Amino acid sequence: MSLSVNLASRLSEVSVKVKATLSALIPETMGPEQSLVNAMRYAVLGDGKFLRPLLVLESGGLFDVDGSRLLRVAAAIEVVHCYSLVHDDLPCMDDDDLRRGQPTVHKKFDEATAVLAGDALLSLAFEILSDAQTHFDPNVRIQLVSLLARIAGAKGMVGGQMMDMSGFQLGNDIAAISRMQRLKTGGLFGFAVESGAILGKASEKLHHNLNSFAHDFGLAFQIADDILDVVGNVETLGKAVGKDQSHGKATFVSVMGLEGAKAHLSYLCSQAKEHLHVFGARADILKALVDSVESRTI
């Protein structure tokens, strides 16, 4: 069986497990909070790719971390990812009506519910991570909380979104675009990989390898996304295409050109796999994931 077949079946297995975990963590409810809870469930239980959960599970798997712990952390990270999508899609932000081919939360419910569901999801992530079921050692839990708080905040995802939104003059500066993307999306990829290493109490050397992998993978993922925004189509993506271009946003493609971006993507992907070499065949799924980013089939 080829690696890409393995990846597809692994992703589908991960998505089933993580959805079940998320559904248990956000149980349906009657009463006054019902529409809030419905919006939270709608935001996290859609047809996401569950790439971040896959990264947690594969990274933790390298160190034989208990699966139920990994699933809780994977769920927490997916929750943070979805909170950021719900808020980024708001009319006052990116003003998107579609996400994964479905109405965005503020379209399906309303704006107030979308703001509140996002807020509740962010708190929920910290609730999950700080619970003793995630790890018996409070030192491990507080490390996860502290890292996530930094990655989510003003010097992380929110800061990146602000840079992206505010039309901050990125100009033709690859370094500035890379920094913005690292803040906005790279940090959470990094945390997903890092959390497996934290739970697995990885050595400093292996920590370093995984961090380097996550860095290259995150950038590669963003470049592939920029390329798809130009060459993709709305059916395969389930969201509006050509939006960055039409908004005049600086992207890797606008700065490097399509061929330049493809070359850079290829370079980052081979480097990302190089960092995984030390883990041998145990990292095969992660390597297949890199390949599918390079071929833009994910």
Add this chain to the structure above:
Amino acid sequence: MSLSVNLASRLSEVSVKVKATLSALIPETMGPEQSLVNAMRYAVLGDGKFLRPLLVLESGGLFDVDGSRLLRVAAAIEVVHCYSLVHDDLPCMDDDDLRRGQPTVHKKFDEATAVLAGDALLSLAFEILSDAQTHFDPNVRIQLVSLLARIAGAKGMVGGQMMDMSGFQLGNDIAAISRMQRLKTGGLFGFAVESGAILGKASEKLHHNLNSFAHDFGLAFQIADDILDVVGNVETLGKAVGKDQSHGKATFVSVMGLEGAKAHLSYLCSQAKEHLHVFGARADILKALVDSVESRTI
């Protein structure tokens, strides 16, 4: 010197210290995150009453907790309070233009910045609490994180705001209104008091006393607020008055009548002070705070 004079000078001392702590935790910055950081500072450094920080400092003071630790927790709680105000004031929520006599964050900046500043503040609170400077014992820090996450989330502040917003039929049911207020505002008062007890490793009995105090104080505060909404004026409050009434919202006053609400306020205040009896003169400031809520001078 009377207790109320002591309270006023203590509040002014607390506000200076907490503002200095907040200002250090959210330092001014240049570069692309500048407007985000400016909005965060604007949201937390205004002329708030700093009641929640006072509760942290006084509660922790009962157990001789180190002042610098208390200030960090006080700052984290004020940050969460301000995040909730920024989001609640948004046009899609309560649509308020004024807060503490000043333009609300989305008026002073814009809606996107207000959403993002709120998001960044919520993450910041968890970053502060999880940092080793808050307490050397990870067990203490994780307790604080876990409790705050629950109080802030869908079964806490966000759930309460959702109930308040969604026009959920509270009807004439005092129990339902009390529950909504406990979720929306009472939880954070409770956490402020509880955090002092956690940091001070209080006995179960004293924990219980403080929790009972916080419960009564929180409700009393809300009833006083409802009364002020009817009898206050815009100059003394720095925000719109009569808004709940004109929106037909169920409040303690609309259900109990003005005199009934005053009587209930008085009952809760005497009970709140009763719970503090065991602490003797060390709780004098807390008792004075209750008195000022009862006389609606705070």
